[in-house]
Amino acid sequence: MNPYRHFIGEIETQLRAMQAAGELPEALDFSAITAEPPRDAAHGDIATNAAMVLAKAARKKPRDIAEALVARLKANPDVVEAAVAGPGFINLKIRDAFWRERLRDCLQAGLAYGDSRVGAGHKVNVEYVSANPTGPLHVAHARGAVVGDALANLLLKAGYDVTKEYYINDAGAQVDVLGRSTYLRYKEALGESIGDIPEGLYPGEYLKEVGAAIARRDGARWIDRPESDWLPQMRAFAIETLMAEIKADLATLGVDIDVYSSERALVQSGAVDRAFDELTRQGLIYQGRLEPPKGKKPDDWEDREQTLFRATQFGDEVDRPLKKSDGGWTYFANDIAYHHDKFRRGFADMIDIWGADHGGYVKRMKAAVSAITAGKGELDVKLCQLVRVMRNGELVRMSKRAGTFVTLRDLLDEVGPDVVRFTMLTRKNDAPFDFDLVKATEQSRDNPVWYVQYGHARSRSVMRQASAAGIAIDGLDGVSLDRLSDTGELGLIRLIAQWPRQVEAAAAAHEPHRIAFYLYDLAAAFHAHWNRGRDEPALRFVVEGDPEVSRARLALVQAVGFVIGSGLKVFGVTPVEEMR
Template sequence: MNPYRHFIGEIVAALQSMQAAGELPEKLDFSAITAEPPRDAAHGDIATNAAMVLSKAAGKKPRDIAEPLLARLKANPDVVDGAVAGPGFLNLKIADGFWRARLGDCLKAGIAYGDSSMGKGGKVNVEYVSANPTGPLHVAHARGAIVGDALSNLLHKAGYDVTKEYYINDAGAQVDKLGQSTYLRYREALGETIESIPEGLYPGEYLKDVGAAIAKRDGARWVAKPESDWLPEMRAFAIATLMAEIKADLETLGVHIDVYSSERALVESGAVDRAFEELTRQGLIYQGRLEPPKGQLPDDWEDREQTLFRATQFGDEVDRPLKKSDGSWTYFANDIAYHHDKYRRGFADMIDVWGADHGGYVNRMKAAVSAITAKQGELDVKLCQLVRVMRNGELVRMSKRAGTFVTLRDLLDEVGPDVVRFTMLTRKNDAPFDFDLVKATEQSRDNPVWYVQYGHARTRSVMRQATAAGIAIDGLDSAPLDRLSDAGELALIRMIAQWPRQVEAAAVAHEPHRIAFYLYDLAAAFHSHWNRGREEPGLRFVIEGDSDLTRARLALVQGIGFVIGSGLKVFGVTPVDEMR
């Protein structure tokens, strides 16, 4: 149960009672009513804006709604007190027994606690990574992979039917350059001296292995052939080799993609033509000229008549070209077709996780999705800002093998997948991030990964100690939870009860980093309570001679362990039972 959503239902029921009594007009919209923890815990357990949002439609002052609403809510046995604050906010104090019952829910559900039906099985496509298969994944790709994967897990926990997708950009000029770069390494593997890699091609040494593999397989077969013969072979072999490496790195990171879609296959299937026909049918394609960009003109600017999509009708700044001067499709046309294909596969809700360099592409793509789906589809784009890899505040040197960047494999070999995943989620995706290799592995409160894992390990340590003392730890969901009366214990129970709300709120906002903040706060509260027990023996988890209180406190500890484990599962991180 999400207790805050539960109390929205109770508040709406009380408002409907006021309507039945003639105290409020009928046909009021209750959809904007919220129930959430107040900013100051001293004000109570739940704050609602009900009177504020209904005031105008009801033709009443907020306090004139809030006061009779409070009187009705106080009749609820779970509401022990309340007050109208400020212009009309309503703060409620909820009975301790209600919160203890939520701990009981947690104990029965285990790490499935927080699973929600909110999504009602709605289909969502989350596309992430989608790196050009022109080289190994680097740390910026890693951030996108982790954000996309955690968001997918979060949406699944919130009740959505999620498909994780990777779009292979295996068409266009970039993969042609990959093929040309591979051909140079192929000739090099056959003994030819390559003085330097021409500008525009890929200089990374990772292609040496690809070229050598082709040389071993085919010998000098391609040396005297024209480019039209060898380019498709070099391109296809390099893409297959690098995609295998990318998939292996993602698997090591714990990222398991459901669907790999090929841009080349999409184009060859006629999907771009179908999307173009659909936009034409809607009257959204025309021949025209674009105004030159403001400021300095780019080198490739051409003042010519073009095939344009009416993007401005859907919120974009300018209309967008769909064909190049040679008559071939633009990348944008291919991307429209790809999202049209997603929609045709049943995904009206789409989430794309992109790199920071795609920020200028967001509005046009949202406009395109709105158009190609006749406003039935929706696209949310999560931009991931750049990541700098540091060591004690110093920038880490770039990988020689990659040529220009630190690879994901380098990072995984240094600190391991769990540390990489959790650390990348401790910042909002659109904030720049410095990944310090030393701080990410230090054992201190300043390292959220260690601090949260230490919290989980402590819960397991308590259970081991209880078992060693001969105390049964099975069946704790039937422990007498009413024995938990200390303020610190009740505060921890309320934090546990917030977990379902955190899941739903983070899922609605598409913000998995909220889970990291919550887990850190829960771990901090647990560590603080642990320390109180060291100073006050009466607050310890195992109380000699009082088995009921001991089992109740062990139930609380187990609940904390379940919630931390549940959150780490969303992140794709394995909880540790013992710190080493």
Template structure:
């Protein structure tokens, strides 16, 4: 139950009653009405902006509208007090019984608590990673992989029908470079002295094993073949070998995709021609000359006629070329065909996760989708900033195996996938991120993954202690679920319960905003509240979770902290992270 949505519906019903009574005019737009937690706990448990939103269209003073609603809101189930604040906020307080009932919801739901029907089964395509198939995943790919995967899990939890997609960029010149690099390693596997890797080819050792496998399979079949014969084969073999490697790297991170779409296959199937023909029929493709880019001197600019897409008609800054001077398609043209293909597969809502260096590409792609789908398709591009890899504050050196970068596998081998996944989500995707091996593994409250995991482990530790002290039967699951929750009356306990009850709202708002980092912030708050209550128990014996002389109160408190474990477990599941039972 999202209690904020529940009370928003209740407030909307009260407004309709006032409309029916003639106190408010017909036809009011209620879509901007919100019910949220107040910024200050002293202002109550929930607050609504209804009076201020309706004031102008209703032609009334907002405090007068608030007064109209307040008298009725006081009679809503669970409401114990209503106050009008500031320009017309309606602040409400809820009964302890209401909060105890919500705590029971958390206990009954387990880690499924927060599951939502907000998405109503709407189809969403999340495309992420989509690294060129030219080598292993590096640490920069890790952030986009984790972000995309967590966003997909979050949308799943919010009730969307999610497809995870990887777009294989296997049609560009870099694939020919890969094929030639593989051939050099193939010749090396046959025993030739290749010397230094030729400039312009990929030098990493990651090509050695697949080249040796090729030599073992085919012998010297390709050694003396002409390029027209070996290049197509080497291209296909290399792409498959690299994609196998990429899938293995992603699996180490717990990342799996539902669909892999080949750029080369799209081109060969005539999808690019089809997409551009469609735009041409709409009068959106033309031959023209672009203005020189801002800041370019005339002698730096070569005026030439190009095949252009009218991107400015759909919000872009300039029209965009769709064909190169040699007549082949630009990357933009193939990307247009790819997104049209996604739309025709039933995905009107598309989310692309890109690296920050693609920021200048966003407007043109969104313009293309508007044109290709008649405004029916929506593209949200999430840009992931760079990750700075450090150890005790010092930059980490490059991987020997990769040749030019630190591989994702290197990072996971050092700290584990759960640490990598959690830390990658502790900052908003468009903010830079420092990943310090020393800091992400230290056991302190300054390490967010440890702090949250420690809360989950500490709950389990308390449960074990309770079983040892009071007997397993006394504190069984059934006994805890049947606890008299009304015994939880301390303000610190109620504040923890109220915070946990925000989880369904966090899930829905984070999913709709496409911002999984909100989950990390929220889990940190829950962990801090729980740890704070545990610490209070050290100073005040009456607040301890285990009260040997009051089993009834102990069971209620065990129910409360079991709910903490459920909420943390639910949040970690969205992150693809396994909760720990004990810290080692």
């Protein structure tokens, strides 16, 4: 049970009773009513804005509604106190026995605690990474991979039907550049001197391996042949090889993609033509001219009549070209077709995880999705800011193999996938992030990864010690929990009971980083209570000569372990049994 959602139901029941009694008008929208932990725990257990959000429509003062509602809520057997605060907020104090039963919910569900049906099986497509197959994944790709994967896992836990997707950008100029760069390395592998890598080609040494592989397979077959013969071969082989590396790196990171979609295959299938025809049918395509960008006119600016999409009709600043001067489709046209294809596959809700350099592309893509789906589709774009890899505050030197960046493989080899995944989620996706290799592995409460993992390991250690002392640790979901009455114990129980709400709220906001903050707070409360037991033997989890209180407290410890384990599962991080 999500106790906060439960009390929204209780509040709405009383509001409907007030409507039936003529105290409130019939036509009221309850959808904006919330019930959540108050910012100050001294104010109670649950705060609601019900009176505040209904006052205008009800044509009543918020405080008048609040006082009438409080009078009714006081009759609820789970409510100890109900009071109006400020202009009309309501604070509720809930009886301890109610919270203890939420602890039992956790014990009975185990790692499934927090699973929700709020998503109701609704289909969602989460597309992430989608790096150009022109080189190895770098640390910025790692952030997008982790954010996308954790968000997909979070939505699954909240009851959505989620598909994880990677869009392979294997069409267009960048893969032709890849093909030419590979050909250069192919000639090098056959003994030719290539000198400095020409400007505009990819300089990374990773392509030496690709060129050498083609040389081993084909010998000198492509030497002195026209580009039209060798380019498709070099391009296809390089894409296949680099995508295999990308998939291997993602697997090491713990990312399992459901669907890989190819841009080239999409174009060849006629999807872009279908999308264009649909926009034409809606009257959203026209021939026209665009004004040059404000400020300095680009050197390559061409004032010409173009095929334009009426993006401004959907909130974009300017209309957007769909065809290049040579008659080929623009990248934007291909992207419209790709999102149209997602919609045709049954995904009205789409989430894209992009790098920060695509920020200027968001509004036009949202406009396109709204247009191509006739307003039935929705696109949420999460931008991931850049990541700097540091060591004790000093910027880490760039990878020699990659040529210009630190690769994901470098990062994984240094700290491991669990540290990478959790650390990347300790900041909101749109906040710049410094990944310090030393801080990410240090053993202190300043390192959230270690601190949360230590919380799980400590819970497992307590259970092992209790078992070794001859205390039965099975069947804890059936023990009496009435002896859990200390403020620290009740505080932990209330935190545990917040887990279902955290899952639903983070899923609704598409913000998996919220889970990291919650897990840290839970671990901190658990460590603090454990430390109290060191100073006050009566508060220890195992009390000699009192098996009843010991088993109740072990139930609390087990629940802490379940919730941390459940949260780490969302993050794709393996909970540790003991710290080494």
